[in-house]
Every structure is written in C-alpha cells, then in structure tokens.
Amino acid sequence: MFYVRKLAKEHNKFKVKSMQDVAHIESDVIKQELGTQSNELSFWVCNDLESINEPIKAIILSSSSISNTSLIIVPSNIVEEYCLETNDKDGITAYKGAEKIHRNICNLTYRKLEVVLKMYKSVFEEEKYSIKIEKNKVKQIINEVIKENKLDKDKLNKNLKEDVEKYCDAI
Amino acid sequence: MINNFVEATDRTSDLYVCKYIQKLGENCRDNNASNNINNDRFIEKRSSLNNSSKKLPLEELNSTNNSINAKPNDKNFFSNSITSEIFKEYPKEIIEKEKHELILDLKKIDCSLGDVSIAEQKIIDISKKYSFNILGEILQSISLEYCDEKKVLCEICESLERFDIDEVQPWGPYLLLSFIFNKDDEVKAYGVSLLDNWLSDRSLLKLLKNIDTSSSWLKEYIDEVIKNAEE
Numbered sequence: 157m158f159y160v161r162k163l164a165k166e167h168n169k170f171k172v173k174s175m176q177d178v179a180h181i182e183s184d185v186i187k188q189e190l191g192t193q194s195n196e197l198s199f200w201v202c203n204d205l206e207s208i209n210e211p212i213k214a215i216i217l218s219s220s221s222i223s224n225t226s227l228i229i230v231p232s233n234i235v236e237e238y239c240l241e242t243n244d245k246d247g248i249t250a251y252k253g254a255e256k257i258h259r260n261i262c263n264l265t266y267r268k269l270e271v272v273l274k275m276y277k278s279v280f281e282e283e284k285y286s287i288k289i290e291k292n293k294v295k296q297i298i299n300e301v302i303k304e305n306k307l308d309k310d311k312l313n314k315n316l317k318e319d320v321e322k323y324c325d326a327i
Numbered sequence: 328m329i330n331n332f333v334e335a336t337d338r339t340s341d342l343y344v345c346k347y348i349q350k351l352g353e354n355c356r357d358n359n360a361s362n363n364i365n366n367d368r369f370i371e372k373r374s375s376l377n378n379s380s381k382k383l384p385l386e387e388l389n390s391t392n393n394s395i396n397a398k399p400n401d402k403n404f405f406s407n408s409i410t411s412e413i414f415k416e417y418p419k420e421i422i423e424k425e426k427h428e429l430i431l432d433l434k435k436i437d438c439s440l441g442d443v444s445i446a447e448q449k450i451i452d453i454s455k456k457y458s459f460n461i462l463g464e465i466l467q468s469i470s471l472e473y474c475d476e477k478k479v480l481c482e483i484c485e486s487l488e489r490f491d492i493d494e495v496q497p498w499g500p501y502l503l504l505s506f507i508f509n510k511d512d513e514v515k516a517y518g519v520s521l522l523d524n525w526l527s528d529r530s531l532l533k534l535l536k537n538i539d540t541s542s543s544w545l546k547e548y549i550d551e552v553i554k555n556a557e558e
Contacts (some may be wrong), residue, residue, distance in 0.1 A: 165517075166520060170544035170551075171544045174547070288555065290526075292527065318451075
C-alpha cells in the first residue's frame with residue numbers, strides 16, 4: 157500500500173533533502189508540510205502504483221485551487237518502519253467514493269513530527285516517490301472526474317468550485 | 328460642510344457611497360496623496376444620484392459578487408451601475424482603498440490551515456469585483472513598495488498561482504521578475520513556483536535559466552523545474 161499526500165510547496169522537498177540533520181529545518185517548513193489537525197496528518201492510499209490515480213483525484217478535489225500539485229508517495233512498509241500510528245477516518249473530498257481511501261498518521265507529538273520529517277527525507281531520495289501534476293493535467297483530471305460523473309459538487313471547496321467552473325467542463 | 332450634508336440626508340445606498348468616498352478622501356489626505364476629493368464634486372454627484380430613480384438596499388452595495396459588466400437583467404445591475412459609475416468617477420481613490428486593505432491582509436499572520444488565506448481571498452475578490460488589470464496595478468504597486476518584505480511577496484506569489492498566464496497579461500510576467508530576482512531565496516523560490524504554474528507560456532523558461540543563487544536547495548529546485556519543462 158502507498159500513502160499519498162500533497163506537498164504545500166515543492167521547494168520544501170529540496171530543503172528537506174539538503175539538510176544533513178532534519179532537526180535544523182526551518183520551522184515554516186514544519187508548519188507548511190506537517191501542519192496537523194487533531195494531531196493527525198491526512199493521507200490518501202492506494203494498493204499499488206498502478207492505481208495511484210485514485211488518491212491523486214481525491215487530493216486534487218480536496219484542494220482550494222487549480223494549480224501545480226506536488227505529491228509525496230510513502231510506501232506503507234516505511235510508515236511501519238518508522239513506527240507511526242495510523243487510523244482510517246473518512247476524508248473530505250469532492251471525488252465521490254474516495255472517502256474510504258483516506259488514512260491519517262495519528263497521535264502525533266513533537267518528537268513524532270521529527271520522525272515523520274526523517275521519513276520524508278528518506279522517501280525524497282527516491283525520485284519515483286515524489287511527483288508533480290502540472291496545472292493543465294490537473295484540469296484534465298478534473299474533467300475526467302466530471303465525465304465519469306464522480307464529482308460531488310456539494311463537497312467542492314468554494315474557491316475550487318469557482319476555478320472548476322472557470323477552467324473546466326460544465327459541472 | 329460635507330459632514331452636515333451627510334448627516335442631514337437619509338441613509339440610502341447612494342449616501343453610503345458618498346460617505347465612503349468621503350472617507351477615501353480623508354484617507355488620501357492623511358496619506359499625503361496628491362488626489363483630494365472636491366466637496367463641490369460631491370454635492371454635484373449627490374444631486375445626480377438623487378435624480379436617479381434607482382434606490383438600492385445597503386447590502387447590495389456591499390455585495391462582493393458585483394461585476395462591473397453586469398447586464399440590465401442581472402439582479403445586481405442597479406447596484407453595479409452605481410458602483411461602476413462611482414468607480415469611473417473615483418478610480419484612483421477606490422484602487423488606493425483596495426490596495427490599503429490588501430496590504431493589511433498581506434501582513435496578517437494567517438492561522439487557517441489548508442484553505443485560502445485572507446489575503447488570497449482578497450486578491451480573488453479584487454479580480455472578480457474589478458478586473459485583472461486593476462489587480463495588476465494594485466499588486467505591482469504593493470510589490471514595489473514592499474520589495475523587502477518576504478511575507479508580503481510570498482503571499483502574492485502563492486495567490487497568483489491559481490490564475491492562468493493569459494488572465495494576468497501583460498503585467499504578470501513583469502511582476503514575476505520582481506520575485507525571481509529578489510535577493511531573498513525564499514521569495515525567489517515562490518517566484519519559481521509561480522513561474523512553473525505559468526509555463527504554458529514557454530518564453531518564461533528563459534527566465535528560469537537566469538536566476539542566480541548560492542543555495543544548493545534552490546539550485547536543485549530550479550534545475551528540476553527546467554528539466555521537467557524541457558522533457
């Protein structure tokens with residue numbers, strides 16, 4: 157299984173990679189990439205990389221705008237290797253049916269956030285585990301979801317909804 | 328004289344607009360702006376508005392969904408016709424007011440997680456309420472004035488990523504220059520991210536190759552963006 161999460165800023169990946177010791181990373185990077193809610197970090201999962209499109213659609217349709225989207229992909233064995241706890245609370249996305257492919261890394265503490273950052277650093281060393289979806293591709297993906305009739309308009313973020321109406325096919 | 332005039336009249340939307348313009352004038356004078364609002368022009372405008380049969384509820388004027396280009400059938404047409412009329416009369420004052428409010432929002436520490444910031448929402452609203460050209464005028468002015476304030480510049484960059492390059496022509500690429508050639512590497516990085524979102528215009532690729540930095544992480548980031556763009 158693979159855990160997929162959106163990166164707030166693509167350049168943070170290079171900041172993390174460049175750090176010998178992640179303890180010295182700027183606190184803004186922590187806030188941007190590891191901002192928790194209820195001590196949890198949100199991810200979307202897929203069983204294999206062939207079905208990566210499912211979490212990608214879920215992530216795109218839980219965002220607040222259409223723009224380049226950078227993702228980190230963490231194999232589940234690495235999550236286990238770092239002894240991080242997870243739960244399977246439903247996620248919020250306008251991609252119908254994707255609520256069940258949501259996972260949280262949970263019960264996070266200050267110490268565990270450092271562990272998550274170390275995990276990020278190790279994952280970033282492998283090129284295949286961080287990908288970028290360009291803006292035009294994001295629009296294409298949204299159009300696919302609309303065509304498949306899998307867009308839940310009521311769950312669209314207000315600003316994303318306006319962007320979808322402006323840049324994508326009629327919803 | 329203006330204050331007495333305002334107090335004596337009913338609280339209609341056109342009065343609200345006149346009070347609003349008066350406030351702008353006061354702000355402009357406080358800021359030593361060169362444009363002051365003439366009292367006589369106020370009274371003249373008040374008379375011409377009074378002659379109009381269009382009286383508007385206050386809330387219509389405050390509607391953030393007003394579009395200057397609304398048609399007569401549009402339910403906001405009457406509020407728009409007055410808003411656009413006032414805007415034509417006092418564009419500099421209104422732009423100054425929007426700019427002032429945006430600066431305050433850009434400087435705020437936003438505690439919201441995940442959703443758009445207050446400043447980004449303001450930028451979106453300005454683009455909808457007026458036009459992209461007005462937005463460009465405001466952002467260029469702010470970027471110049473606050474060229475040494477990282478937070479302000481980074482917020483502007485991030486907010487602009489949602490727009491397509493065609494929408495922000497001709498000012499977008501020039502604004503981009505101020506970010507990617509800023510001395511601060513963080514601002515440069517945000518500028519690179521914005522440029523990356525606008526790479527449907529391939530002419531911008533040349534700019535990426537001209538960014539100078541000593542930070543290894545930023546060099547690696549720029550190289551990756553160039554590599555992806557050239558593939």
